Amino acid sequence: MLSRVAERVYWMARYVERAENTARMVTAFHLLALDMPKSVQLSWKGLVEVTGNDELFDNHYQRDDERNCVKFLLADADNPSSVLNSLRSARENVRTTRDLVPSEAWEVMNELYLFARDEIDQGIGKRGRFEFLSSIVQRCQTLTGLLAGTMSHDAAYDFIRLGRNLERADMSTRQIDVGALKLLKKDGEDPEPYEGLLWTSILRSESGFQMYRQHVKRRINGVDVVRFLLQDNAFPRSVTHALTQVQDALESLPNNEVPLRLVIQARRHAMNASVDELLAEDGLHDFVDRLQQDIADIHGANAETWFLAAPAHAA
Numbered sequence: 001m002l003s004r005v006a007e008r009v010y011w012m013a014r015y016v017e018r019a020e021n022t023a024r025m026v027t028a029f030h031l032l033a034l035d036m037p038k039s040v041q042l043s044w045k046g047l048v049e050v051t052g053n054d055e056l057f058d059n060h061y062q063r064d065d066e067r068n069c070v071k072f073l074l075a076d077a078d079n080p081s082s083v084l085n086s087l088r089s090a091r092e093n094v095r096t097t098r099d100l101v102p103s104e105a106w107e108v109m110n111e112l113y114l115f116a117r118d119e120i121d122q123g124i125g126k127r128g129r130f131e132f133l134s135s136i137v138q139r140c141q142t143l144t145g146l147l148a149g150t151m152s153h154d155a156a157y158d159f160i161r162l163g164r165n166l167e168r169a170d171m172s173t174r175q176i177d178v179g180a181l182k183l184l185k186k187d188g189e190d191p192e193p194y195e196g197l198l199w200t201s202i203l204r205s206e207s208g209f210q211m212y213r214q215h216v217k218r219r220i221n222g223v224d225v226v227r228f229l230l231q232d233n234a235f236p237r238s239v240t241h242a243l244t245q246v247q248d249a250l251e252s253l254p255n256n257e258v259p260l261r262l263v264i265q266a267r268r269h270a271m272n273a274s275v276d277e278l279l280a281e282d283g284l285h286d287f288v289d290r291l292q293q294d295i296a297d298i299h300g301a302n303a304e305t306w307f308l309a310a311p312a313h314a315a
Contacts, residue, residue, distance in 0.1 A: 006155070006307065007303075008096055009100065009156050009159045009160050010163035011089070011093055011163060013160040013161070014164065015090035016140050016143055017163070017167040018081060018167055019086040019136065019140060021171035022086070023136040024205045025050075025174075025175065026073055026133060027130060027133040027137070028205030030126075036194060044064065045057070046178075047069060047073065048064070050178055057069070057079075091112075094106055101147065101151060101156075102150045104146055104150065105146055105150075105151070112136075120132075158252045161245060161246075162253075162302065165245040166242070166246050172238065173292050175202050176229055178205075179199055179222060179284075180285040195222065199222055202229070203220070222279055226279065230270055231275075255306075258305060262298045266297075
């Protein structure tokens with residue numbers, strides 16, 4: 001399989017997953033804002049910081065209010081990770097690999113991008129935001145399911161699985177980071193009683209609320225939510241499950257020694273973490289930073305092993 005083709009399908013999967021997860025994150029924050037009393041405000045700038053693009057945001061915006069932050073995350077042409085830019089890049093990668101993927105995948109991807117481009121104002125404004133973002137998530141899942149159900153599970157599909165699950169692991173750590181950073185602003189009232197709402201919102205952003213209640217069966221609290229999203233190997237959007245899928249895809253590819261060793265280390269790092277101690281010692285944010293570096297190292301090993309050069313369009 002040609003290196004440039006492998007790189008394109010790998011990044012196609014990452015971009016689609018990134019767009020879906022950014023849409024999920026903004027949706028969850030939008031719903032959380034509606035539930036909060038006016039005395040406890042959300043830090044929308046904190047949401048931008050979680051994506052790692054806060055410096056870029058500061059270079060383009062004077063105010064870090066809700067509208068500017070949402071516009072930056074969804075539609076900003078200068079933000080390479082915005083939903084619209086991610087979908088545009090994914091569409092281009094599908095277009096240039098149309099001989100590898102089912103023809104229906106191109107149709108779904110093209111319609112998804114055109115919908116996002118034409119309706120993006122609905123997402124930026126409050127009134128139509130939930131419906132717009134829900135449609136983005138559903139359309140991304142349609143594409144993912146179509147590829148899983150109709151594409152031969154050969155080397156090209158292994159690179160899609162590799163990209164999708166590495167991006168999912170990265171974004172799941174960022175969702176955990178939302179809770180670690182405690183993005184509730186004090187305004188004369190202690191926000192701590194509302195942290196349960198924040199963790200509930202994080203679960204919902206991963207579509208994990210129902211599975212959490214079925215399998216953890218406890219009151220919503222930070223320790224149990226972080227342990228579920230980090231270490232529950234049965235939940236498909238947990239970090240360890242995503243890394244297990246990365247490992248499984250890597251084991252099917254040739255010359256996999258370095259990236260395979262790195263993913264085994266990262267998975268062990270996530271599984272062996274003591275969540276109680278991390279939260280008690282206020283060390284969760286630093287732990288997530290290290291785990292994200294592990295994931296970045298796996299991506300670097302992938303690029304060095306199979307792609308012609310480090311991708312200029314990387315996050």
